Structures are given as structure tokens and as C-alpha cells.
Amino acid sequence: MRYIDHQKVIKRMSTRMIVNKIFKGIFFVATLFALLALGVLFYRIITQGIGYLSPEFFMNFGSRFPEKAGIKAALIGSLWMMAVVAPVSLLFGVGSAIYLEEYAKKSKINDFIRMNIANLAGVPSVVFGLLGLTIFVRALALGNSILAAGFTMSLLILPVIIVASQEAIRAVPKHLREASYGMGATKWQTIVKIVLPSAIPGILTGGILALSRAIGETAPLVVIGIPVIIQFLPQNFLSQFTAMPMQIFDWAKRPQEEFQYVASAGIIVLMILLLLMNSIAVFIRNKFQKRY
């Protein structure tokens, strides 16, 4: 007894093929939406801001007058902050990753640490700001200084660096470690001479991407109380300072239409900085990808 009527199947086939083609088109167009959004975003920012990118823009401090407003304090301030974030987050991030991948045995404590890192990754950045306000600004009396902001940002991006470093370390093939141990190398010797050198490209890529996130984060800085009206450059790491996202936030909020263009210009500078960092990361990743 045959249940499949092959005639009917063939008749339905053409409809199904048409439906397939239609939906392929729908999915494709939907995917284009993302590209479209990005394109419009960039177009707007660039056309609005390019007119304001003069040398004066880079040499002036913030001002009440749009024509006089400049990004110098914010740009330099951001760089000073990154000078804290980079070493701190890399030290604690890579160190944690080495511990978790090379030394930690399966135990409750280590499971707990891993779970913690996963949790931290999902905490909103504004909550990190609250943490920074209580611990770094008040309890440790660092005020709204570069150090306070730098430490807060380091904690924010710590989970990202740990996970990226863990993956880079895990990607080092087991048999390389075995070869090293087989010759009587100690664990630390193997890590320093074999594992880390192979993992460095992955660690750097992840680290740079994490740092580029730290440069663009605004919320923690707002909560810590980073000011916008700064007319001087930082003297040391305990100085007050301002950062690019804060400056852009301030300009964007102002009612005068002129400031919209200034804000766009500021965004262009920020995006160029991000583009630079991401390009370096991609370059490193591509250069060292074909190793095994």
C-alpha cells in the first residue's frame, strides 16, 4: 500500500521552491538592515562632524562656546586613563587566566571563580560605576582621579580579558606541553617558554579589543563623577581629568544646535581611535593565525 503520491509531491515542489526563494530574499534583506543601520550611522556622524575637525579642535579645551570647544583635555585624559587600565587589566586578566588554565584543578573553589567571572561579564557597566564610587572614590579616598577611573574600568573589562586569554592558552596544543614536560621542564618553565609565547597573539588581540571597549564606556565615568569642565591637562595619576565619552556626552546634551556638530566631531575622533586599535588587533590575529 503506497502512502506517498509522487504526482502530488512533484506538483507541490514548485511552490515549495518559490517559497524557499522568497524567504531567502527576506532573510537577505533583513541582514542588510544591519548594514544599512551602520551605514546611515557613519554617514550622519561623518557629514556632521567633519567640518569641525580643525587643528583648533585638537588644541582647545572644552568651552561654553561651540566654536571654541576642543577635545584636547578629553583625548589626553582618556590616554592617561588607558595607561592605568592597560597594565592593571592585563596583569590581573592574564594572571587569572594562567591560574585557571594551568594550575586550577577541578574543585569547588575553582568552579566558584569561573562562575564569578561569567557573572561579572553580565553586570551592567553602570553598576561597576557604583562599585568604583564606593570603593575607589570614597573608601580608598582616590577621589574622581585617573586612578579611580582606571581601576574601575580595569574591573569592568577584566572578565573579557580573562576569557580571551583562557581561550588563547587553551588553544596551545597539548602535545607541545607534553614535549616540554618530557624533557624535565618545570610547570612554570613550560608556561613561560612554550605556552605564553604561543598564546601571546590571542591574548593581545583580546586585550586590545577589551581596551577599546574601555575607551568608549561612559556610564562608569558618569557615576564616579568625572567632570566635564576641565581646563588643564593631568599632572599625575591622582589628578582630576576628563575623558572622551564624557565630553561627547556633555556636548550631545546641550540644547544649542551647534554643539551637535561639535559632538559629531568628537565622535569621529573616538571612532578613529577605536578603528586604530581594532585594526592592530585584527592585524595581529591574521599575522599569527596560521601557526599550526
Next chain:
Amino acid sequence: MASNERTAKLSVQEMIAKQKGKKGKKWLEKAIPVILLIIASVSVLTTFGIVFTLIFETIEFFRRVPFLEFVFGTEWLPFSNNEPLFGILPLIAGTLKVTLIAVLVAVPFGLASAVYLSEYASDKTRRVVKPVLEVLAGVPTIVYGFFALTFVTPLLQQFIPELKIFNALSPGIVVGIMILPMIASLSEDAMSSVPNSIREGALALGGTKLEVAIKVVLPAALSGIMASIVLAVSRAIGETMIVSLAGGSTPRFDGDITDSIQTMTAYIVQVSTGDAGYGTTIYYSIYSVGFTLFLFTLLMNWLAHVISKRFREEY
């Protein structure tokens, strides 16, 4: 040859033995794991720091504001001179409005992109689209916020005249654009990890690519997809700058998306940029709101973890 090798043979081992005598590197090998453990526990300390900070300051807040008023009150008027009210529901409403709109934007477009990338796209297309998604994900939220305020809102106002300059719709859409890459990329990962053998089996039965994608791959990757959506929701809830710039600062407990709102995150920003002195109730309110926010995202993240664990068990 043999005798040469014999004498040469002893010397390297001798050299090694001499070196071993010199250094006492053993303490280094023992100290390193301890040092690294301390470093690794910073992440744990951070979590404890966040939880304790939020709890302590929230407790202080509840000494000044009744718990029931906070949880069930429908008016959030902290700056009122005669009778400040601290009912959190308006802020939650604001957050929910934005999040819901964001999800309505991000899920269809994100999933469609994921299906296209995973099941249809050629390598060339993938090589163009994936980096675009990565860039979208990397745009700082302040830039998105500016975009929402200066472009999306005016654009929408052309079609919806009742739309005010600050509203829930515009930031909602832009937050959706921001979390779209997350859904697209994580769902695509989930669908890509469905073994090809399953696809081949379905195709061999005469299924079209659409049917295979919708009826076979999507269900198989469902928990991974759902986890990605939950994570994206969590991110939308915690989003701050887009809603600060484009959403306004008017807490309201209703369903209106065309008028100014305030989310939990935007309130914290508002107080932080204002003059609230240390020790005032308003100061402590940012912690109680922050704590509520933290609980929301904690719940969502836990949910995503549970869902994705089930997914990993299937493959």
C-alpha cells in the same frame, strides 16, 4: 665513534647536575600558584565588592524609605520638595518599554541574519557581513545615544507626529540595533554547531533549504538561540547612555512610548550628573535602584546559563 659518544655523553649530564646545585628555583615553582591564585581571586573580590556595596547602601536607603513604598509605589518623585516619593515601578516601566521595543527589533532581524549567515550565505558574503556585525557590536553606546537623539527621533517624528523629543520608541529601536549583533552572532554559532550530517539527512529527503533551516536546524539550535536572546535582553536592561540621551528623565508608570520616560539606568546617570550630596536619601537611592537593576540582570544571566547548559548537553 662509540667511545667519543661515551665521554661526550657524560658531560651534558654533568653540566646539568652542576646547574642544579646552583639555583634554588624550587621556591619559585611553589610560590607561583599561590601568587596566581591571589590574582585570580580579584574577580571574586569584585563580585563581593559589588554585592556588599549595593546591599549596604540599599539598607541605608531602606532606613529612610519604606520597603513597600519602594517596591510597589507607582510614583518616583525623588526631587519633590514637599513629599518625595520613591516608588520604583515607573523606572521599571521605563526600562521594560525600551527593552521590549529593542527585543521586537533585534530578534526578527538578528535571527533572520543568523539564518541567512548560517544556512544560505556564501563565504564571500559571510566575510563581509560578519565584520559589519562585529563593528556594530563595537560602537560605543554614547555614539548610539547621540544617533538616537539627533537622527532617529526626528526621523520618526516625520511619521509619528505625536512623538515627543524624548520618548521610549527611539531609544528602544536603537538599543535593538545595538543588541542585534549579539543575537545574530550567538544564534549563528548555535546553528553552525548543529552537525552537518543532520542537514544532509534532511536535504537528502528532498527538503528545501528553507525547510531544513526552519524545521531541522532552528529547533536543534533552539536552546542556544534562546540563550542568546536572554543575554541580549540582559544587555538591553543594563543599557545606560542611549536611554539617558534619548529617553528623557520623566518617570511614568503607563504604557505610553511616545513621551518622555526614565529608566533605572538613566536615573542613576541623572543623579550622578546632578548635585546630590553624599548622605542624602537621593544619594542612597542610586544604590537601591542599582541593586534592583543588578538583580534583574543577574536573573537573566542565570537563565541564559541554565538554557545554554541544556544546549551543550545535547551536543
Next chain:
Amino acid sequence: MVQLKVNNKTTDEIVATQAFTDKKLVYDTQQLNLWYGNHHALKNIDLAIKENEVTAIIGPSGCGKSTYIKTLNRMVELVPSVKTSGKILYRERNIFDADYGVEELRTKVGMVFQKPNPFPKSIYDNIAYGPRIHGIKNKKTLDEIVEQSLRGAAIWNEVKDRLNENAYGLSGGQQQRICIARALAIEPDVILMDEPTSALDPISTLKVEELVQDLKKNYSIIIVTHNMQQAARISDQTAFFLNGEVIEFDQTDTIFSTPSDKRTEDYISGRFG
């Protein structure tokens, strides 16, 4: 010429056996048991391995031969759930003693793995890795050690002009000989080989087998192989493992012509495995 036979062995054979028993033991395994978690992988192993010989370990998949050889240099301990009981005496010292550092053991007992695993470094740096980590820094000394090791692995002439090139540019067979040279660089006493030719082509396999025969003059070699013909070709003694136990251990000729245990005979003749 008439050969007297005592106990079925000719005088030649008896003389050979005498010489056989005069050699010192390099590894004496006594009642070794090993568990991977709850799985009893090695059961009451007793095995006495002589120096300056090639000892082959054969047996079907999963019989424990790889586990055993990795226990000899305690590499098996890289697996967290491993537990052992019993003794393994390396030159009369129990390797499980608390005061016998595992790194020290591994400087005397080298290992060559199944899949060639050179480091992503230059050929020179691969060979020099061992001496360097054990404190030898003098460039001239290292140059000598590198050349000596590469000669010892019969690959010096092929690579002497490209010592600074990445080892990954070599063929599989060459890489494996680099790994052998790397093991030779710290002048170990014993070389453990875990199926060293199973990933190589027939010509490279032959080259490595010739090398092994040559090396046994100065080193003791223990080689795990799933290729019975290889064991018959290059080894002096052979141990047959089955299900974690040593079934038979004897001169290679004896194992392959007149094995005492039926299971050995069945394996040799291909009835299983």
C-alpha cells in the same frame, strides 16, 4: 657442527643468555598497579628491563602499553585522576619516592611521542630547549650539543644549513627525527618511544628503525608499538600486554616463534587485536 642442547637451548643460546643476565637492570617494575579513577588500567605489572637493549611492548588497543610507558617517566600523572601503587625502580631508585623530583627523572629518561611535536621554534632552538632549561647557556657549548644531537639522530646533514628555520617546515619524518634529536640533547640514559612511527610514511619509518638499532649501543630504548613486524625487526626483548597485564616477557625471537602463552600466540598470529 653438532650443537649440544640443554633444556632445548643450544650452547650459543646459553652463552647469549649469560650475557643477557650480566647486563644491569635499567627499569625494575614491581607490582605496579594504576587506576584512572575507577578503571584499573595496569594490574600487578612485574617487568625487569635491561640496559642497552631495545625492549618492545606490544598488545592490542587499550591493553595499557601506552599507559605503562608513560608511567616510567611519570608523564601519566598529567591526567588528574591517576592513582598508582607498587614500585618502579629506575637504576635501583624508586621513581615514586617523595624526594625523587619528577623533573630530575625526566632529564635521565627522554620521551619521543606518537605524533611529532616539535616546538614552533627554529630547529636550533628546538634542540637547545632541553639544555637551556637545565641551565646551560654558553653558546659554543650549545652549538656543540645541537650538532652532536642532530648527528645522533642521523639528520645533521639534512638540516645543518637551515638550523634557524622553523621546525614546522620539515616533513613528518624529519620532524620526528628532530624530536629524537631533541630528546638526545640532554643525553638521557633511557629513551621511551610511544609508537614513534605510527604517524610516519614507510620510508621515514625505516629511517627511524635504523636509528633505534644504532642508538641502543649507548642508550636503553623502550618502544611501544602496535606494529608486530616492527617489534620483531628491531627489538631484543618483547613484552606482550593484554588488558592491563603482562602476559609474557621474553627474548623477541622466542616471543615470535615459540611463545609460552596461548594468548600471546593468538595475538601474534592475528587472531585478535
